[in-house]
Amino acid sequence: MSVLTSGGFWAFVCVVAGIYTILALGIQLQFGFTGLLNFGQVAFMAIGAYTMAILVVKEGWSMWLAAPLGIVAAGVGGLVLGLPTLRLRADYFAIVTIAFSEIIRYVATNEDALTGGSQGTIALGGIGTAAQYNGQWSSFQHRVQHALGLSSSDTTMLVIVWAVALVLLTLTWLALRTPWGRVPRAIRDDEDAAASLGKNVFAYKLQALTLGAVLAGVAGLFYAWQFSFFSPGDFEPLLTFFAWMILLLGGVGRVWAVPVGALVFGLIFAGTRFLNFAPFSWFASDERAYLRLMIIGLIILLLVVLRPQGLLGNKREMVLE
Amino acid sequence: MTTLLDVEGVVRTFGGVRAVDGASFDVERHSITALIGPNGAGKSTLFGTIAGSLKPDAGRIVFDGRRIDRRPAHRVARAGVVRTYQSARVLTRMTVLENLMLASFGHPGERLSGVAFRPRASRAHERDVLLRAHELLALVGLETHERDYAGTLSGGQRKLLDLARVLMLRPSLVLLDEPMAGVSPTLRVQLLEHIVGMRRDRGITFLIVEHDLDFVMQASDRVVVMNEGRVLVTGTPGEVRRNEQVVDAYLGKAH
Numbered sequence: 001m002s003v004l005t006s007g008g009f010w011a012f013v014c015v016v017a018g019i020y021t022i023l024a025l026g027i028q029l030q031f032g033f034t035g036l037l038n039f040g041q042v043a044f045m046a047i048g049a050y051t052m053a054i055l056v057v058k059e060g061w062s063m064w065l066a067a068p069l070g071i072v073a074a075g076v077g078g079l080v081l082g083l084p085t086l087r088l089r090a091d092y093f094a095i096v097t098i099a100f101s102e103i104i105r106y107v108a109t110n111e112d113a114l115t116g117g118s119q120g121t122i123a124l125g126g127i128g129t130a131a132q133y134n135g136q137w138s139s140f141q142h143r144v145q146h147a148l149g150l151s152s153s154d155t156t157m158l159v160i161v162w163a164v165a166l167v168l169l170t171l172t173w174l175a176l177r178t179p180w181g182r183v184p185r186a187i188r189d190d191e192d193a194a195a196s197l198g199k200n201v202f203a204y205k206l207q208a209l210t211l212g213a214v215l216a217g218v219a220g221l222f223y224a225w226q227f228s229f230f231s232p233g234d235f236e237p238l239l240t241f242f243a244w245m246i247l248l249l250g251g252v253g254r255v256w257a258v259p260v261g262a263l264v265f266g267l268i269f270a271g272t273r274f275l276n277f278a279p280f281s282w283f284a285s286d287e288r289a290y291l292r293l294m295i296i297g298l299i300i301l302l303l304v305v306l307r308p309q310g311l312l313g314n315k316r317e318m319v320l321e
Numbered sequence: 322m323t324t325l326l327d328v329e330g331v332v333r334t335f336g337g338v339r340a341v342d343g344a345s346f347d348v349e350r351h352s353i354t355a356l357i358g359p360n361g362a363g364k365s366t367l368f369g370t371i372a373g374s375l376k377p378d379a380g381r382i383v384f385d386g387r388r389i390d391r392r393p394a395h396r397v398a399r400a401g402v403v404r405t406y407q408s409a410r411v412l413t414r415m416t417v418l419e420n421l422m423l424a425s426f427g428h429p430g431e432r433l434s435g436v437a438f439r440p441r442a443s444r445a446h447e448r449d450v451l452l453r454a455h456e457l458l459a460l461v462g463l464e465t466h467e468r469d470y471a472g473t474l475s476g477g478q479r480k481l482l483d484l485a486r487v488l489m490l491r492p493s494l495v496l497l498d499e500p501m502a503g504v505s506p507t508l509r510v511q512l513l514e515h516i517v518g519m520r521r522d523r524g525i526t527f528l529i530v531e532h533d534l535d536f537v538m539q540a541s542d543r544v545v546v547m548n549e550g551r552v553l554v555t556g557t558p559g560e561v562r563r564n565e566q567v568v569d570a571y572l573g574k575a576h
Contacts, residue, residue, distance in 0.1 A: 178430055195395045195398070
């Protein structure tokens with residue numbers, strides 16, 4: 001149980017929650033404010049992370065150029081997905097998004113020459129080499145650590161991730177308070193009515209999808225830097241659904257519900273690691289791993305049943321027709 | 322009187338069904354024209370093709386001298402043709418005020434580029450919209466509900482909000498889809514007054530799909546009768562009432 005009291009562990013939990021915040025903020029923009037059912041968010045995360053890693057390792061780019069390009073690539077991914085599919089009705093669009101994310105993952109698995117294949121980024125430089133893409137990131141992190149006088153690199157990452165997350169949350173919150181931000185909400189409520197009011201529904205959906213993809217791209221970069229190695233297996237659809245759970249826990253249609261949902265989700269996820277006392281200790285450790293997932297599901301189910309609007313959501317909004 | 326809307330030979334099929342099968346008629350400027358016909362006559366489909374939410378398979382729709390039948394719904398609205406739906410489609414999870422403030426064209430602040438680079442123009446437009454929204458809230462008597470979610474309004478209040486929202490857009494032609502359906506007698510009088518007033522004070526032309534024949538006879542200048550996807554007869558309410566074909570179309574279905 002000593003790990004429970006270690007600061008490093010909790011710093012790690014909070015770093016991951018910060019990354020999830022950025023990822024789920026994209027879905028909040030797409031679904032919570034525009035009504036788009038995007039079940040493929042993890043694809044944009046993968047595009048951001050892979051673009052950055054490939055440009056650094058294979059093309060020898062500076063990470064400071066490769067990272068923004070990774071974000072741009074994720075945004076372009078949103079455009080490419082949205083242009084042919086956003087005219088579909090909600091449920092069909094949802095199916096296409098999850099297919100898109102699986103296509104991206106399968107391409108990453110099978111295009112060994114480009115992505116390192118199933119071995120992941122370690123194989124980016126070819127067989128027999130161990131490729132590294134985060135040298136520049138590590139030295140940046142060290143400089144920040146010294147400048148702020150922080151004790152560990154974990155805490156430094158925590159500060160950087162949450163600083164970026166707060167900036168993105170604030171920008172999103174501000175954007176949604178402008179006249180521009182009214183239009184996606186109108187589309188979410190009734191897209192035919194919005195079109196009758198002269199709103200170009202398709203254009204706004206495309207913007208929301210693309211901006212959400214850009215946010216996922218940022219999350220992808222932090223994911224890559226935090227773990228200093230990744231493979232296609234890191235971008236399974238499960239990650240998208242984690243982000244959705246965060247949305248449901250925090251509350252749909254509220255920007256500041258996203259970090260709250262992400263932290264609660266992180267606590268549930270990390271907290272259930274320590275179920276090694278009775279009656280859980282009666283089970284073998286591999287059984288406990290599955291038991292843990294069931295318990296996570298149960299907790300989230302309970303929270304959603306007891307508080308369907310989410311922790312910060314508005315219950316009145318849910319019953320309006 | 323001049324023609325504002327000219328519908329020529331419009332055809333719209335769904336699979337094998339010809340819902341609208343070569344309908345032609347026109348709507349005169351400043352008129353209140355009623356579009357009636359038995360169930361399944363193709364009125365709602367025709368409405369959808371005029372408003373741009375359905376593309377006609379054949380035919381032309383000319384509004385104010387310009388073809389609008391190939392434009393998407395939002396561009397038809399911007400041209401000045403604004404529709405309502407049978408059940409007032411207010412945006413339930415937005416406030417009454419927000420519902421109205423959404424209804425303006427060419428708002429610089431509704432573009433991200435405008436938000437970033439034209440904040441002054443955006444604010445000016447927003448001020449105008451707010452002013453207009455308050456005027457129209459007062460007109461329809463919803464000023465005390467400004468901050469309420471539109472989803473909390475009663476059916477009648479939603480109809481009034483819908484009408485106010487249409488006025489926000491300064492339309493030249495308003496398409497009303499069964500405005501009197503499920504409306505109380507009091508609201509009926511109110512709506513009729515608003516429609517007549519909107520034509521008188523703002524020069525708005527109306528094309529109204531309506532089943533309520535009392536309302537049609539009372540309010541409209543011209544009546545277009547549809548049956549089986551085509552226009553059967555057009556004329557004044559008096560002419561239409563006396564027309565045997567119309568009587569057959571209605572009673573024939575009923576017997």
